[in-house]
């Protein structure tokens with residue numbers, strides 16, 4: 001079943017068969033794929049910053065920032081470039097090699113705000129960090145501008161299966177998401193594309209999402225696996241937490257299907273035990289978001305994360321050397 005080279009040719013039946021295997025066989029295979037493609041005891045530490053918070057016109061059922069939901073939130077206008085770069089410097093000092101800037105926009109509009117984001121990207125790249133943005137939908141021209149500013153990756157999630165999508169979001173559709181991913185690819189920017197588990201989707205929806213992700217061409221460079229953070233005031237505030245072994249199963253399948261990708265444990269780690277996180281690392285997860293806040297919801301404290309990595313003998317991926325920084329900035 002496992003294909004040894006990166007391949008986009010898994011069928012839905014292949015993914016279903018993989019997903020249905022005994023969990024420990026799956027984790028064992030995922031660990032082997034992980035070790036063949038990455039340094040097994042290394043974790044990429046990333047930091048997130050919400051550069052524009054709240055007031056979003058999309059109706060994503062999970063999101064604290066949607067105008068359609070009633071979450072309690074301090075809305076904020078687009079941050080100033082210097083303030084963002086100050087946060088990026090702090091993130092670098094505390095060991096992050098990637099800085100991700102998120103804006104609660106349904107799509108990017110040309111103009112001063114977008115130009116400001118391009119300046120932020122340039123500043124972060126000049127610091128020798130990978131710069132990532134998530135700004136909603138993007139045109140081809142905007143993708144090229146971000147590439148010119150030095151952007152490493154663009155985060156744009158498919159979130160769930162095509163079949164379940166309209167139960168979660170109605171103001172846009174799956175093809176809108178895929179179109180932005182195409183624009184990102186055309187500009188030569190890596191895609192960071194994954195989903196959320198625990199939205200109320202079925203096992204078949206999770207299989208379908210993993211199948212779609214692995215068939216993106218090129219495959220995503222990074223696959224964020226978010227566990228729903230139920231936010232009060234959203235339609236999903238009372239969702240039951242997904243069974244933790246289902247979460248691990250998805251991580252293992254993602255690792256096997258996308259051997260070269262960074263599999264990124266994103267939202268939801270605060271309520272996941274350290275043992276389950278360790279099993280996820282075994283199953284091939286090799287990146288986490290650090291810092292006490294994600295975009296608007298809390299994340300484990302820095303000491304807890306670094307403590308866990310130390311206990312497990314995992315080292316944070318080293319910051320770029322001077323030489324590598326120049327290559328990143330070039």
Ligand code: SAM
Pocket residue numbers: 062063064102103104105106134135136137155156157159195196226227228229230231267268295
């Ligand atoms: N507005 C942009 C967009 O939707 O593409 C970027 C920001 S959005 C907050 C980034 C991602 O965060 C979403 O695609 C979703 O996967 C994830 N996310 C948002 N709220 C979440 C929650 N409550 N629990 C888990 N993941 C969440």
Ligand code: DTB
Pocket residue numbers: 048064100102134155157194195224225226229266267293294295296297298
């Ligand atoms: C992603 O997939 N997860 C991150 C990042 N990409 C931008 C965001 C998680 C947000 C969780 C909810 C919040 O903090 O508002």
Ligand code: SF4
Pocket residue numbers: 056057058059060063064065066067103104105106136
């Ligand atoms: Fe807006 Fe993004 Fe939140 Fe959806 S997930 S409401 S697009 S900020």
